[in-house]
Amino acid sequence: MKFGQDLKNNIVPEWEYGYIAYDKLKELIKKISGENVDERESLEEEFFLLLEEELEKVNRFYLDKVTEFDAELTSLDDSKARPRSNSISTVPSLSTQDQMMQLHAKIGQLQAFVWLNTQGFEKIMKKFDKFMGLRHTAAAKTPDFEARLRNEAFKSDRLESCLERFKMMRSRVNQDGGSVEIKLISGSANKPLAEEISARLGVPLSPAKVRRFNDGEVNIQLCDSVRGCSVYIVQPTCPPVNDHLIELLLLVSAARRASASSVTAVVPYYGYARQDRKDRSRVPISAADVARMMEAMGVDRVVCVDLHCAQIQGFFGPRTPVDNLFAAPIAVSFFNMKDLVKPVIVSPDAGGVARAKLFMEGFSRLPDPPEVTLAVILKQRAGAGEVSSMHLVGSVAGCDCIIVDDMIDTAGTLTAAANELKNFGAQRVFAFATHGLFSGPAADRIEACVLEEVVVANTVPLRPEITERTRKIRMLSVGKLVEGAIRGIHSGTSVSALFEANVGGDLIA
Numbered sequence: 124m125k126f127g128q129d130l131k132n133n134i135v136p137e138w139e140y141g142y143i144a145y146d147k148l149k150e151l152i153k154k155i156s157g158e159n160v161d162e163r164e165s166l167e168e169e170f171f172l173l174l175e176e177e178l179e180k181v182n183r184f185y186l187d188k189v190t191e192f193d194a195e196l197t198s199l200d201d202s203k204a205r206p207r208s209n210s211i212s213t214v215p216s217l218s219t220q221d222q223m224m225q226l227h228a229k230i231g232q233l234q235a236f237v238w239l240n241t242q243g244f245e246k247i248m249k250k251f252d253k254f255m256g257l258r259h260t261a262a263a264k265t266p267d268f269e270a271r272l273r274n275e276a277f278k279s280d281r282l283e284s285c286l287e288r289f290k291m292m293r294s295r296v297n298q299d300g301g302s303v304e305i306k307l308i309s310g311s312a313n314k315p316l317a318e319e320i321s322a323r324l325g326v327p328l329s330p331a332k333v334r335r336f337n338d339g340e341v342n343i344q345l346c347d348s349v350r351g352c353s354v355y356i357v358q359p360t361c362p363p364v365n366d367h368l369i370e371l372l373l374l375v376s377a378a379r380r381a382s383a384s385s386v387t388a389v390v391p392y393y394g395y396a397r398q399d400r401k402d403r404s405r406v407p408i409s410a411a412d413v414a415r416m417m418e419a420m421g422v423d424r425v426v427c428v429d430l431h432c433a434q435i436q437g438f439f440g441p442r443t444p445v446d447n448l449f450a451a452p453i454a455v456s457f458f459n460m461k462d463l464v465k466p467v468i469v470s471p472d473a474g475g476v477a478r479a480k481l482f483m484e485g486f487s488r489l490p491d492p493p494e495v496t497l498a499v500i501l502k503q504r505a506g507a508g509e510v511s512s513m514h515l516v517g518s519v520a521g522c523d524c525i526i527v528d529d530m531i532d533t534a535g536t537l538t539a540a541a542n543e544l545k546n547f548g549a550q551r552v553f554a555f556a557t558h559g560l561f562s563g564p565a566a567d568r569i570e571a572c573v574l575e576e577v578v579v580a581n582t583v584p585l586r587p588e589i590t591e592r593t594r595k596i597r598m599l600s601v602g603k604l605v606e607g608a609i610r611g612i613h614s615g616t617s618v619s620a621l622f623e624a625n626v627g628g629d630l631i632a
Contacts, residue, residue, distance in 0.1 A: 126246050130239055133323070135232050141184030142236070143177050143243040149250060156254035170251070174244075178275060181240050185277035188233055192285050195226055200292055223292075230286055231325035237277055238322035244272055259594065286327055290347055303353045303384055305613055308345065310358030310374055312367040313584050316391065317357040319602035324609060331377075333370060341366070343373040345381055354383040355609055360394030360413075361583040362560060368394055368413065372420045379421035387424040387612065388417060389605060391582035392558050396431035414438035426608055428582050428601055429529050429557035446618050448608055450557045450580045451478075451527075453599050455485035457578065458525060459493070464550055465522040469498045471540045479527045482555075498524070500540050513543050520548030530558035531579065534565035538572040545573045558583050559596065566592035 309317030498517025559579030
C-alpha cells in the first residue's frame with residue numbers, strides 16, 4: 124500500500140482538515156518535473172509556498188488540540204478536587220471514568236497524528252529530491268528539511284507534558300476493574316518501530332529509563348504505573364545482542380515486579396536463533412537457553428517475526444505461547460508491483476527451501492497471480508560464513524530472481540548466490556530477508572555484486588553507515604503487522620489472519 128492510501132486509512136475523520144495535503148503536494152511535484160526549465164521555477168515557488176502553508180496548518184491544529192486537552196485535564200482535575208459527601212464508596216463515577224478513557228484515546232490519536240504527518244512531510248521532500256534529480260547530491264533538500272522538521276511546533280514536547288499530567292491524574296482515579304489497560308514499553312533496540320506501533324495502536328508509549336553504568340551494567344526503571352495492566356515490551360535482540368537481551372529480561376522483570384497483569388515480549392528479531400540444535404559436541408542449544416531465561420523472568424507471551432527455525436516455539440513451555448509472525452505477505456505484495464519477468468523464487472541453501480516455497484505460494488493467493496517457479500542453490504561451506512562451492516537446481520535463464528532468506532549477516536552467501544544466478548542467465552536479481560543485520564563487509568559486498576535491490580524488514584534498525592556505503596537496500600515496515608498482532612492478542616481475536624498473503628498489500632506501510 125502506498126503511503127497516501129495508508130494516510131487516508133489512518134486519518135481521524137473529525138480531524139481530516141488538520142493533516143498534510145499529501146496527494147496535492149505529490150501531484151505538484153510530478154507537475155514540476157514534467158515542465159520545461161522556464162516554467163519549473165515558478166512551480167517550485169508554488170510548491171514551497173504550499174509546503175509552508177501545510178506546515179503552518181499542521182502546527183496550528185496540533186497546538187489547538189493540545190490546548191484543548193489541557194483544558195479538559197484542568198476541568199477533570201477541578202472536579203476531582205471538589206470535596207465529596209461522606210460515603211463508603213471510593214469508586215469514581217462512571218462519567219469520570221468515561222471522560223478519562225476518552226481523553227486517553229484522544230491523546231493516542233494525536234500521537235498518531237504527529238507520526239503520520241512527520242512521515243508525510245519526510246516522504247514528500249524525498250519525492251521532491253527524487254523527481255528533481257537531487258537525491259544523494261549536495262543540493263538535496265531532504266537533510267536540511269528533516270533537521271528543520273525536528274524543531275516544528277507539532278514535534279515539541281507539549282503533548283508529552285499533557286500526557287504526564289494525565290498519568291498523574293489517573294493515578295488518583297480507581298480504574299474500572301472490568302477492563303485491562305494496555306501499556307506499551309520500548310527498550311532501546313528499535314525505538315522507531317516501537318513509535319510506529321504506538322502511533323498505529325493509538326496507545327502512548329509508557330516511558331522507561333534505560334541507562335548504563337560505567338562498567339556496562341544495565342539500569343532499568345519504568346516511569347509509569349503498570350499495576351493490573353497488560354504490558355507489551357517492544358525489544359528486538361539485535362546487535363549488540365547481549366546488551367539488548369539483558370535489557371529485555373530486566374524490562375520483563377521490572378514489569379512483573381510492578382504487578383503487571385500480563386507481560387508480552389514483542390521480539391521482532393530473536394537473537395541466538397541460529398543456535399537451535401547440537402550440531403557438534405559440547406555446545407549449548409542457545410536458542411532454548413534464551414527461551415528459558417525469558418520464562419524465568421516471568422514473560423507470559425512472546426511475539427516474534429520470522430524465527431530462524433519455527434521449532435524454536437517449542438523451546439517455550441505450554442504456558443508461554445509464541446506467535447511467530449511472517450513478513451513474507453508484505454514482501455510478496457511489494458515484489459508483485461515490480462512487473463517481474465518470469466519470476467523465480469530462489470532458496471540460497473537447502474535449509475531454506477520450505478521458506479522459499481511458502482514465499483512462492485504467496486504469489487498464487489494474489490489477484491491475477493503471475494506464474495512463479497522455484498530454484499535452489501546447494502552450497503558447501505568451508506567454515507562459518509565461508510562458502511566453498513555452489514550448485515543450482517532449477518532454471519533461471521531470462522528470468523527475474525528473488526533470493527529469499529530469513530536474515531542477512533555478512534552477505535557472503537547472498538552475494539555469491541546472486542552472482543551465481545547471473546552466471547546462469549538470470550535477467551535481474553533481487554533479494555528479500557526479514558532481518559538485515561549487515562555485519563562487517565556486508566554493505567560493500569552488496570554494493571559490488573549484481574543485486575539490483577535488497578529488501579529487508581525494519582525488525583532490525585538500519586545503521587546510517589550502511590546506507591552511506593550502499594544505496595541498494597530498501598526497508599519495508601512490519602509496524603502494521605505487529606500492531607495487528609497486539610490488537611488481536613489483547614482483544615482475543617485471531618492473529619493467524621495476518622499470515623495470509625492476500626492481506627499483505629494492506630500491511631505494507
